[in-house]
Amino acid sequence: xxxxxxxxxxxxxxxxxxxxEAIEQLDLNISLEIxxxxxxxxNHLHNPKSLTPDIxxxxxxxxxKGGMECLSEIRKxxxxxxxxxxxxxxxxAEKDIxxxxxxxxxxxxxxxxxxxxxKTILHKVIIMNHQYDIAGLSKENFLMVT
Amino acid sequence: MKxxxxxxxxxxxxxxxxxxxxxxxxxxxxxxxxxxxxxxxISINLYKRLKKTLDEYGIQIxxxxxxxxxxxxxxxVTELVYNDNYYSYKTSNIISEKLNLxxxxxxxxxxxxxxxxxxxxxxxQKIERAKALILxxxxxxxxxxxxxxYSSVGHLxxxxxxxxxxxxxxxxxxxxxxxxLFAAQYNKx
Numbered sequence: 001x002x003x004x005x006x007x008x009x010x011x012x013x014x015x016x017x018x019x020x021e022a023i024e025q026l027d028l029n030i031s032l033e034i035x036x037x038x039x040x041x042x043n044h045l046h047n048p049k050s051l052t053p054d055i056x057x058x059x060x061x062x063x064x065k066g067g068m069e070c071l072s073e074i075r076k077x078x079x080x081x082x083x084x085x086x087x088x089x090x091x092x093a094e095k096d097i098x099x100x101x102x103x104x105x106x107x108x109x110x111x112x113x114x115x116x117x118x119k120t121i122l123h124k125v126i127i128m129n130h131q132y133d134i135a136g137l138s139k140e141n142f143l144m145v146t
Numbered sequence: 147m148k149x150x151x152x153x154x155x156x157x158x159x160x161x162x163x164x165x166x167x168x169x170x171x172x173x174x175x176x177x178x179x180x181x182x183x184x185x186x187x188i189s190i191n192l193y194k195r196l197k198k199t200l201d202e203y204g205i206q207i208x209x210x211x212x213x214x215x216x217x218x219x220x221x222x223v224t225e226l227v228y229n230d231n232y233y234s235y236k237t238s239n240i241i242s243e244k245l246n247l248x249x250x251x252x253x254x255x256x257x258x259x260x261x262x263x264x265x266x267x268x269x270x271q272k273i274e275r276a277k278a279l280i281l282x283x284x285x286x287x288x289x290x291x292x293x294x295x296y297s298s299v300g301h302l303x304x305x306x307x308x309x310x311x312x313x314x315x316x317x318x319x320x321x322x323x324x325x326x327l328f329a330a331q332y333n334k335x
Binding site: 029052102131145 | 171187188189191192193194262266267270271274277278281309311316320321324327331
């Protein structure tokens with residue numbers, strides 16, 4: 001099975017641990033890399049030596065450079081604009097969800113507090129993204145809220 | 147001036163491959179002139195890019211029999227989803243007939259390779275076609291349900307919501323506003 005490269009950008013230690021444990025427990029061949037804030041994320045993405053992620057999980061509220069700003073930069077960059085972006089946020093307000101998707105996110109995840117639920121959601125999102133790759137489908141219409 | 151060239155093509159090919167693999171930062175080992183071992187698992191995206199790059203030099207990555215078979219299944223599904231004449235038949239029957247193998251066998255191989263069931267793959271393809279039809283503004287949702295052979299518009303709506311987490315109307319709204327936003331940005335730049 002081919003490896004799936006996942007990149008997480010989150011400034012909260014606990015959330016990062018929660019996320020990486022959930023990823024580890026999925027029965028998938030995933031390589032996870034973590035950025036501690038938006039600046040780190042973009043530096044990583046622009047570094048030619050980094051692996052290109054198949055999907056980025058992006059926390060909205062980060063210091064220095066927030067999730068929304070990162071999303072806009074990613075969508076404006078020719079080299080990065082085709083990477084799937086999943087916004088990972090505590091807000092479940094309809095307005096926030098719409099705003100993220102309009103600005104180019106593919107997926108909006110309401111951060112769950114339950115570990116098993118997080119695993120289910122991550123599995124669903126990663127598999128769905130992988131299906132688009134497998135099918136060779138354009139991700140232009142890949143929108144998902146979970 | 148005329149130059150007379152003598153070259154050994156296998157050396158050229160080897161140099162090209164080495165250069166490209168190094169460009170992509172992929173560690174490798176030669177087994178013989180037509181077999182290379184990639185020493186790390188690479189993502190499907192990177193694999194596709196590498197395949198395309200080598201293709202430009204006329205170097206093809208030969209896929210295994212299993213990969214060819216998966217491709218055949220995928221092609222059959224695409225044909226089914228985009229050919230409206232097929233919808234009156236049961237999908238599993240057509241796939242099984244076209245590939246001349248039992249549906250159980252086909253779907254087992256498929257899920258082993260793609261991490262998902264063939265059934266889900268077909269649903270995803272149908273929903274993607276539904277999205278394109280919805281965005282084309284040429285059909286009502288009821289017509290789309292009919293084209294894609296859903297038993298009712300309610301069935302299509304609920305499957306759409308289940309897969310995307312969105313209703314079809316908020317999907318349209320979001321995509322249209324996104325297109326406007328991106329078009330405005332493009333014009334500004």
